Amino acid sequence: MLPNTGKLAGCTLFITGASRGIGKAIALKAAKDGANIVIAAKTAEAHPKLPGTIYTAAEEVIAAGGKALPCIVDVRDEQQISDAVEQAVKMFGGIDVLVNNASAISLTGTLETPMKRVDLMMGINTRGTYLASKICVPHLKKSKFAHILNLSPPLNLNPVWFKNHCAYTIAKYGMSMCVLGMSEEYRGEIAVNALWPKTAIHTAAMEMLGGSGVKNQCRTPDIIADAAYSILTKPKTFTGNFVIDEQLLKQEGVQDFDVYAVTPGHPLLPDFFLDENPDALTGKIEEYGGSAAFKEGKSQAAAKSSGPVVETFNVIQTSLSEEVVKSIQGIYQFELSDEGTWYIDLKNKNGSAGKGEPSVKADVIMSMNGDDFVKMFTGKLKPTMAFMSGKLKIKGDMALAIKLEKLMGQLSSKL
Numbered sequence: 001m002l003p004n005t006g007k008l009a010g011c012t013l014f015i016t017g018a019s020r021g022i023g024k025a026i027a028l029k030a031a032k033d034g035a036n037i038v039i040a041a042k043t044a045e046a047h048p049k050l051p052g053t054i055y056t057a058a059e060e061v062i063a064a065g066g067k068a069l070p071c072i073v074d075v076r077d078e079q080q081i082s083d084a085v086e087q088a089v090k091m092f093g094g095i096d097v098l099v100n101n102a103s104a105i106s107l108t109g110t111l112e113t114p115m116k117r118v119d120l121m122m123g124i125n126t127r128g129t130y131l132a133s134k135i136c137v138p139h140l141k142k143s144k145f146a147h148i149l150n151l152s153p154p155l156n157l158n159p160v161w162f163k164n165h166c167a168y169t170i171a172k173y174g175m176s177m178c179v180l181g182m183s184e185e186y187r188g189e190i191a192v193n194a195l196w197p198k199t200a201i202h203t204a205a206m207e208m209l210g211g212s213g214v215k216n217q218c219r220t221p222d223i224i225a226d227a228a229y230s231i232l233t234k235p236k237t238f239t240g241n242f243v244i245d246e247q248l249l250k251q252e253g254v255q256d257f258d259v260y261a262v263t264p265g266h267p268l269l270p271d272f273f274l275d276e277n278p279d280a281l282t283g284k285i286e287e288y289g290g291s292a293a294f295k296e297g298k299s300q301a302a303a304k305s306s307g308p309v310v311e312t313f314n315v316i317q318t319s320l321s322e323e324v325v326k327s328i329q330g331i332y333q334f335e336l337s338d339e340g341t342w343y344i345d346l347k348n349k350n351g352s353a354g355k356g357e358p359s360v361k362a363d364v365i366m367s368m369n370g371d372d373f374v375k376m377f378t379g380k381l382k383p384t385m386a387f388m389s390g391k392l393k394i395k396g397d398m399a400l401a402i403k404l405e406k407l408m409g410q411l412s413s414k415l
Contacts, residue, residue: 040073133148
């Protein structure tokens with residue numbers, strides 16, 4: 001771990017999205033120096049699924065040794081940012097550091113991403129970062145510290161990082177382009193840098209994307225907090241850099257990175273945007289028994305010997321018959337985001353089902369997560385509703401997809 005030096009004592013940090021996760025970790029690290037933290041985030045009341053509010057974060061900041069100003073801020077709202085900045089200047093006398101951490105994510109293709117979601121990502125990631133920077137710059141120019149830090153990746157133009165989630169990549173790279181432009185625009189006045197993790201970081205957002213099983217493949221937000229602290233305590237001449245957390249901390253003399261792991265010794269999931277060959281990286285993870293939850297293309301996670309999905313396929317296998325095969329005559333492939341590839345062959349002989357791809361090309365490919373798959377086959381989630389809500393994506397013969405719903409109805413009583 002990187003020790004605190006006291007360099008941020010009395011400094012005022014304006015941190016977006018600081019009610020939880022990475023933003024809060026950065027806030028708490030600075031608070032140990034005795035910094036003033038403006039917690040600029042949307043969550044004022046407890047969320048049923050997400051931990052923390054601006055007020056609980058403020059309590060933690062104070063307990064860590066800092067001063068806190070919780071502000072309700074949606075970074076898409078210019079007036080809310082302006083009001084929060086005005087309150088911060090009134091209470092603390094100025095702003096020394098802006099951390100653009102607030103972000104929205106949707107790992108969906110072009111046709112699968114509603115424009116409302118596109119607007120959300122562009123509005124929070126790119127526009128929100130630009131807007132918060134624009135409003136804070138006049139105050140930062142008066143500071144002897146003067147840093148802007150964006151939680152965004154290096155600008156890797158390998159098409160693999162665009163093809164599966166084009167809108168998200170554009171929105172995230174917009175934050176990085178702010179670094180590229182503003183670091184030159186304000187060179188000598190304000191340091192502007194980007195910070196990105198080498199591995200996945202365990203946050204509430206990551207849990208929602210990868211499921212609870214992804215936790216063991218992550219590091220904690222503390223590694224980002226330590227790297228951010230290193231950047232923010234450097235002089236203004238350190239600017240225009242796209243920093244990777246582990247690389248910087250190694251330069252700072254940190255040698256033990258197991259202290260940042262959720263599960264020390266467990267293979268770690270590489271983060272987005274960093275490698276020329278994502279498949280090679282995720283392949284390394286799988287060699288050691290990890291499941292690369294965000295692997296480009298098909299998930300090849302190691303097969304599990306038990307669990308709801310396995311049990312469901314066991315029941316499906318024992319329920320197949322020549323009669324069922326004759327009535328459906330279709331081959332189905334299931335891409336389960338957290339469980340890999342599975343199939344049901346209802347075209348050949350007495351039928352079969354199991355892990356992996358079918359021996360011949362599937363007529364229908366269904367993509368969803370494992371929990372929703374189990375819910376569909378146990379009758380707790382109607383396939384039609386799953387499809388309409390976006391939980392289920394279907395490619396191929398829609399008539400055969402509808403036929404499978406009949407089989408689900410027959411099996412629900414056995415599951």
